[in-house]
Amino acid sequence: MDRDILIHNYFHQKLSDEEQVALNELLENDPEFKATFELEKDLNTVLIDTGKEHLKQQFVDFENQEYEPQSETSFPSFLKYAIAACVIIGLSVFASKYFIDTTNTDDLFAENFAAYRNIVLPIERGEGIDTPQEEAFFKYEMKEYTAAIKGFEAEFEKTKEPYYLFYMANAYLALNETKQAISLLEKHQNFKDDFYEKSRWYLALAYLKEKNKEKSVMLLEEISTGDGYNNKEAGTLLNAIR
Amino acid sequence: MKNEPSITTLRTGDPVAYQVIYEGYRDAFIGFASKYDIQQDTILDVYQESMLALYENVMSGKVKxxxxxxxxxxxxxxKLKLYEQLRAQKKMVLVDDFPEQGEIEEIETMELTSQQKALKxxxxxxxxxxxxxLELFYLNGLRIxxxxIAANYENENTVKAQKSRCLKQLKTMMNPQNYG
Incomplete structure (x- = not known):
């Protein structure tokens, strides 16, 4: 019996009766196995403890960011605020006049882009990966985008399922290879499958990343006036671009 | 919260899944606890400690x-943690608001032994x-x-060999007498 499978199943409560018997026998008759097993049990406890510390820090950071009390101004003065407001308005007018075309499209892209989650074949960790399709989506979930693209390409060749184009494009966007992403998303638009609307949103983002504002704005206007995927986000993004 | 994360997802230790729960129930818990004479900071501490107990119980398999x-x-x-807090401060509580200790299997969190502290x-x-x-295998529950795939190893045997080397290294760093 494979030792790693036995240990994995023990720690993740998946031991079969047969495996439980095998484990008990090893613990009884193999002192070296028993010693390593004790180390592994302690390691598991230590890792959970470290995980708790990270989680605690994550909650504290969240509270500090989201619910940080506003610092009080010791000397609020109308004049001070009025001057500040004038300066801000003045700068904005100046900026809108001279710098509008340099709006940082990279920043807007970064704020709005997140590789679309895997809803085709969600992978349960520890349940095993049996098919090339599962392997490709697992790589995508683990952000191994280059490897995922390779897998998706092979699967698309075999099955011609259009969603592979959509996920390939997402992987390319995550890798900052925007031209390939645009070409795939434009191709994907012809299929009008379940991912069609999502694909339009990602295409608008890809155009933005390529600094093709005209095409991006056109698409975002269409999305924001409809009631489909990310229509509200499209409106917000349009305002930010303008 | 419409869709709570599945126990399978929680078992992987995914911090995002725990954050979703934390944010999803934070206000409701504060709302409940605010009925009592207890400070906001303490309520938040109790809530965070409860989340950590949830994490520990899921990850250690106490909750299946x-x-x-x-x-x-x-x-x-x-609620049990709040009850303990209020009792320690000798404050009046409505007993009906709080579950019996037996209804929740484990609220006490683990303390590391001195050997585990050294291992850490x-x-x-x-x-x-x-x-x-080691984290991927022993904590997150990934198979070889x-x-x-996740860590870009050449093949499964390389993963096995590397894991075994790392474990051995850890064993050597500890006083070998501790583990056989």
Missing amino acids: DFSSSIKTYLFGIG KHFQNLGDRCRNI KEIM
Whole structure:
């Protein structure tokens, strides 16, 4: 019996009766196995403890960011605020006049882009990966985008399922290879499958990343006036671009 | 919260899944606890401690499934912790608001033994690749093949050999007498 499978199943409560018997026998008759097993049990406890510390820090950071009390101004003065407001308005007018075309499209892209989650074949960790399709989506979930693209390409060749184009494009966007992403998303638009609307949103983002504002704005206007995927986000993004 | 994360997802230790729960039930818990004469900071501490107990119980396998929902389970732990807090401050409480101790299996969190504390220190001194492979296997529950894909190993045998080397390294760093 494979030792790693036995240990994995023990720690993740998946031991079969047969495996439980095998484990008990090893613990009884193999002192070296028993010693390593004790180390592994302690390691598991230590890792959970470290995980708790990270989680605690994550909650504290969240509270500090989201619910940080506003610092009080010791000397609020109308004049001070009025001057500040004038300066801000003045700068904005100046900026809108001279710098509008340099709006940082990279920043807007970064704020709005997140590789679309895997809803085709969600992978349960520890349940095993049996098919090339599962392997490709697992790589995508683990952000191994280059490897995922390779897998998706092979699967698309075999099955011609259009969603592979959509996920390939997402992987390319995550890798900052925007031209390939645009070409795939434009191709994907012809299929009008379940991912069609999502694909339009990602295409608008890809155009933005390529600094093709005209095409991006056109698409975002269409999305924001409809009631489909990310229509509200499209409106917000349009305002930010303008 | 419409869709609570599944126990399978929680078992992987995914911090995002725990954050979703934390944010999803934070205000409701504060709302409940605010009925009592207890400071906001203390309520937040109790809520965070309850989340950590949830994490520990899921990751260690003490909880195999939630009989009703994660919310019920989390609030069960939280209420017991609040009750303890109020009792320590000798404040009056409505007993009906609080579950019996037996309804929640474990609210006491574990304390590391001195040997485990030493192990924790040595683990931090391992190289990145070792820490990563051991975490993926012993904490996140990835199988050998999954680690091969996730961490870009050439094949499953390389993963097995590397994991074994890292474990051995850890064993050597500890006083070998501790583990046989």
